[in-house]
Amino acid sequence: MQDVGSPANSANREFVAFRVGSQEFCIDIMGVREIRGWTPATPLPHAPTYVRGVINLRGAVLPIVDLAMRFGLGLTEPTPRSVIIVVQVHQQVVGLLVDAVSDILTTSEASMQPTPDVASDLAKNFVKGVYAVEGRMISIVTLESVLPIAAKVAA
Amino acid sequence: MTVDTMAAIRQTFFQECEEQLSEMEVGLLAMDEGNADSETVNAVFRAVHSIKGGAGAFKLTALVQFAHTFETALDFVRSGKLNPTAEVMKPMLRAADVLADLVEASRDGKEIDESSYAAIAADVKALTATEGAEEVEEAIDFQPTVIDFGLPDMAPEPIAAPVHEYRVSFTPRPELYANANEAVLVIRELSRLGQAETTCDASAVPDIDNIDPNGAYLSWTIKLSSEVAIEAVREVFEFVDGEADITIEADGQPEVSDDAIAALLAQALGSAPAAENDQPSNVTNVEEPTPADPVQSGAAASETASPPAQVAEAVKTVAVPAQTTIRVEFDRVDRLINLVGELVINQAMLSQRVIEANFAGSSSVVIGLEELEQLTREIQESVMAIRAQPVKPLFQRMSRIVREVADATSKQVRLKTDGEATEVDKTVVERLAEPLTHMIRNAVDHGIETPEERVAAGKSPEGNVRLSAAHRSGRIVIEISDDGAGINRPKVRASAIKKGLISPDAQLSDSDIDNLLFLPGFSTAATISSISGRGVGMDVVKRSILALGGRISISSRPGLGSTFSMSLPLTLAVLDGMAVSVAGQTLVVPLTAIVETLKPKKGEIHGIGADGRVMAIRNTFVPLIDVGTQLGFRDTPADPERSVAILVETDGGARNALLVDSIQDQRQVVIKSLEANYGTVSGIAAATILGDGRVALILDVDALVTRSFEGQLTAAARYGTEG
Amino acid sequence: MTQTILTVDDSRTMRDMLKMALAEAGFNVIQAVDGVHGLEVLQTSTPDVIVTDINMPKMDGFGLIEAVRKDSRYRRVPILVLTTESDVAKKTRAKEAGATGWIVKPFEPTKLIAAIRRVAA
Missing domain, CATH: 3.30.565.10 (Histidine kinase-like ATPase, C-terminal domain)
Incomplete structure (x- = not known):
């Protein structure tokens, strides 16, 4: 772990980095409630395909978003290394299914680079910038954009 | 007094208003039905009266005025001047509604246009119109005052006022002492107004043998040099007016008669009728005004031996203890309810583990667990009862x-x-x-x-x-x-x-x-x-x-x-349900919807339309709803003969059969919201947590059936227009 | 020495107001919700002054005053009636029952304290 940004003139922040498929992403640690292992989720009727279902987190019912599916990278096949990152956005608590947590980064807002101008939906919809760390490109995920929307309309 | 405490009292006031409005309503309805006793009428009067009192303190003028009008009419009923006939009760009941509206508006800091209830106010006023003169007098009498806790007294401008020389003669009568007033306190208060010189006349004190312990034998003359006006001097005697002979002479001018009513009249008319002033014949100078006490307290002491009959008796009649209550924030109760919910789930998980471990039914673990289960249920019921309201x-x-x-x-x-x-x-x-x-x-x-x-x-x-x-x-x-x-x-x-x-x-x-x-x-x-x-x-x-x-x-x-x-x-926290299996999932069907469970036999299921199916149950056909396909858990319909049909009844009495794979058991489940972190799901009422820690969904039977029913109606309408 | 005031009023709002005003002025306050409760409280406490409402359930202010005056222990305890009724008839009736003085509601704290100081030794 190292400071990848410019000198320590801007406030350092911590990010949780994780792998989805072959790509690396990160989210601000302030939004992360906990990280836990994968447990099978109870499927929800009429849910979008990226919603794997709901799990019990100490008495609360938590929807699980398959980030790979959400990003259009295909369904995640859960393995023993798969983890659920429990995040809180406003009042909503949601679990994000990812392939593995790779790192905790300490960096600064200033060192964030704009998202490369590519035509991918993933980049446009879910990523607000990238960090370059030891030759890796880590995309910063906008949490608000990955939240599930309940299928409210009756069939 | 801080703003916070005033806000707290204000909140108390409006809470209390709610209670009083409720009591008032009950009483008025009883009056309307003609089965109200005098205490009911009193209670209604008191409720309105209390609202008026509190409203006055908060300067809620409109509320005070209306409450006053209402209260006056209620007082007429209370004193028998007005019979609570249907004609009388109708405006009274409407007035109760207006009062409730005014309370609500006052609470929310809104204003209600007076014209919107003027007619009702007039109707209520008309009830007491025969003695309207009294009404007017009292209405003027009651002036709301703002409470200015914490603010310094608005002292009169300290201009160099002329010094008046007062000569006050004060002769208490026995009633003054009987009502626990003290001549000495009155004199002390008077002396605070300026330079006072007090003389006590003890000439009327009889021989010790003739002293009446409740008598009043002393009188005082106070020479007072003060800047205050005569009204302030008179005010000192406010409570003892009528219990003493008082004359006040200002700057040599005899001012006030010794008659309480005359004094009031004088005050009202602003004139000063002359009165003859009796001069005490035998004057004793007293440095500190401490007389009368030995006689009076001696009298009190001599009586302490007598039994306190009245008080003891009165207390005996109230042996029934009042139901005590405490006020608890709902957040705290809800937290407790959530924790008990957790406890129930945990207890269920533990039970499952014990079953898996194959303990003998008579083992202490199993017996202990049963006791735990019983206790858990009792705790749950008790906690739920906290949220229960009539x-x-x-x-x-x-x-x-x-x-x-x-x-x-x-x-x-x-x-x-x-x-x-x-x-x-x-x-x-x-x-x-x-x-x-x-x-x-x-x-x-x-x-x-x-x-x-x-x-x-x-x-x-x-x-x-x-x-x-x-x-x-x-x-x-x-x-x-x-x-x-x-x-x-x-x-x-x-x-x-x-x-x-x-x-x-x-x-x-x-x-x-x-x-x-x-x-x-x-x-x-x-x-x-x-x-x-x-x-x-x-x-x-x-x-x-x-x-x-x-x-x-x-x-x-x-x-x-x-x-x-x-x-x-009765509660939104738990539900009695039947756990069923559908496509490898556990679902909970609320017991209240279930009529019976059936095992479909060959020939009982008939196809209808493109993909509709009905089931024959005792000569009637009920729509068959395949829960697995309806919820999208599988694409191909289940084989009825390898499934179980749950006959459910909707609110309208319509019957449908839900097709599920198998029935697990009946159990009480703790309801968990899906909406908090996700949203509403059609056909699903809520979620719960099973003994193994997994989430199970609770079916919304009516939504499942209604969708199918609506589909049929649409189809019927379509056929109708085509045909 | 701190003086103790017993306030008797069926309105919680009024009790709270009295308590706040009196406590601020340094008085010790005990409370009762009606006349009967007031008499009950008097079994265990001896206040220096009693401030009572008139319109109350179970036993009204007049009843309370009469009962207190009949008890030799409390004969000399000053009683102030606290009521919105400022008409002469109510005051006269309170006086006949044995009231020491009165406070007209809605009261200003300063007037309340002044009235208490006037009757409290």
């Missing part, structure tokens, strides 16, 4: 609705309530208010006929609406019935056809027709009245009840009236 306040609000709608529609309607003490979860009570209001309005507006129509139908001109609550097999059942005309089925049917809800040739039973009322957008009123409003139909009522886990049904007899019956869970 439906009484809710029912009370309905009597107001009946009055308003009856007035607006020129109908005569009496509301009878039953089972007001029935308790149900606070949230259920709160969320029932709106649908209940709507149904009560409907009952008066659409159910009850006009007095003329009723008389023509051979009924009493006054219609009746009955509202009742009762506990029935773990649910609360609320019924609203009227003795009106009943549902006009031909009209309902025609309207439904016109709106394309059913086909013209649809075969519908009476009950089917009645249930059309619950379809979205349905309205039976020939003219849409301002009372029931447009757009808010019975479908909204039904949806609210369903959202509470409740069911609603209707029954009607032409010419005799209609009854709406609602059955609701």
Whole structure:
């Protein structure tokens, strides 16, 4: 772990980095409630395909978003290394299914680079910038954009 | 006094207003029905009186004024000057509604236009008009004052006022001491006004043998040099006026008579009738005014041996202890309820582990676990009881609705309530208010006929609406019935056809027709009245009840009236359900919806339409709903012969069979919201957590069935237009 | 020495107001919710002054005053009636029952304290 940004003139922040498929992403640690292992989720009727279902987190019912599916990278096949990152956005608590947590980064807002101008939906919809760390490109995920929307309309 | 504490008292005031309004309403209704005793009338009077008192402190002028008018009329009833006849009680009840509105507006810092209740105020005033003169006098008398806690006294401007020389003569009578006033305190207060020179005249003290312990034998003359006006001097004697002979001479001018009434008159008229001033004959100078006490306290001491009869007796009569309560924030209760929910789940998980470990049924672990289960259930019930509230306040609000709608529609309607003490979860009570209001309005507006129509139908001109609550097999059942005309089925049917809800040739039973009322957008009123409003139909009522886990049904007899019956869970936190397996998932079906479970046999299932199926149950065909495909858990329908059918009944009484793979067991489950972190899911009411820690979904049977029912209706309408 | 005031009023709002105003002025306050409760409280406490409402359930202010005056222990305890009634008839009736003085509601704290100081030794 190292400071990848410019000198320590801007406030350092911590990010949780994780792998989805072959790509690396990160989210601000302030939004992360906990990280836990994968447990099978109870499927929800009429849910979008990226919603794997709901799990019990100490008495609360938590929807699980398959980030790979959400990003259009295909369904995640859960393995023993798969983890659920429990995040809180406003009042909503949601679990994000990812392939593995790779790192905790300490960096600064200033060192964030704009998202490369590519035509991918993933980049446009879910990523607000990238960090370059030891030759890796880590995309910063906008949490608000990955939240599930309940299928409210009756069939 | 801080702003916070004032805000707290203000909050207390409005809480108390709620209680007083409620008590007032109960009392007024009893008066209206002619079975109120004098204590009931007193209680109503006190309630209004207390509201006025508190309102005065907060300078809620409109509230004070109206409460005063109301209170005056109630005082007339209380003192027997006015009989609580129907003509008297009608404006009184309306006044109660206005008072409630004014309290609410005051609480919310809003203003109500006086003209909106001026007519009612005038009606109430008219009740006491015969003695209007008294009214006016008292109204002027009561002036609201602002409380300026914490602010320094507004002292008069310290201009160099001229110094007056007062000569005060003060001769207490025995009553002064009997009422616990003390001559010495009065003199002390007087001396604070300026330079005082006090002399005591003890010439009237008799021989020790002749002293009456309750007598008053001393008198005083006080020479006072002070800048204060004579009113301030007189004020010192405010409490002892009439208990002493008092004369006040200002700057050599004899000023006031020794007669209390004369003094009051003098004050009122601003004149100073002359009075002869008796000079004490034998004057003793006293440095410190400490006389009278030995005599008086001696007298008191001599009596302490006598039994305190009155007090002891009075206390004996109140041996019944008052029910004590504490006020707890709902957040704390809800936290406790959540924790108990956790406990229930944990206990279920533990039980499952024990079963998996194959302990013998008689082992201490199993026995201990059973005890734990019992305790857990008791804790849960006790905690739920904390949130339980009687439906009484809710029912009370309905009597107001009946009055308003009856007035607006020129109908005569009496509301009878039953089972007001029935308790149900606070949230259920709160969320029932709106649908209940709507149904009560409907009952008066659409159910009850006009007095003329009723008389023509051979009924009493006054219609009746009955509202009742009762506990029935773990649910609360609320019924609203009227003795009106009943549902006009031909009209309902025609309207439904016109709106394309059913086909013209649809075969519908009476009950089917009645249930059309619950379809979205349905309205039976020939003219849409301002009372029931447009757009808010019975479908909204039904949806609210369903959202509470409740069911609603209707029954009607032409010419005799209609009854709406609602059955609701007592709590929104737990549910009795049947755990079933569907496509590898565990689902919970609420027990209340289940009629019976059946094992479909060969030949009982018939295809209908493209993909519809029905099941034959005792000569009737009920729609078969494949839960697995309906919820999207699988694509191909299940084989009925390898499945279980659960016969369910909807609120309207329609029966459907739900096809599931197998039944696990019956259990009580803790309801968990799906909406908090996700959203609503069609066909699913909520979630719960199973003994193994996994989430299971609770089916919304009505939503599942309604979707299928609506599909059929749409289809019927389509066939209708095509044919 | 701190003086103790017994306030008797069926209105919680009024009790709170009295308590706040009196406590601020350094008095010790004990409370009762009606006349009967007031008499009950008097079994265990001896206040320096009693401030009572008139309109109360169970036993009104007049009843309370009469009962207190009949008890030799409390014969000399000053009683102030606290009521919105400022008419002469109510005051006269309170006086006949044995009231020491009165406070007209809604009261200003300064007037309340002044009235208490006037009757409290």
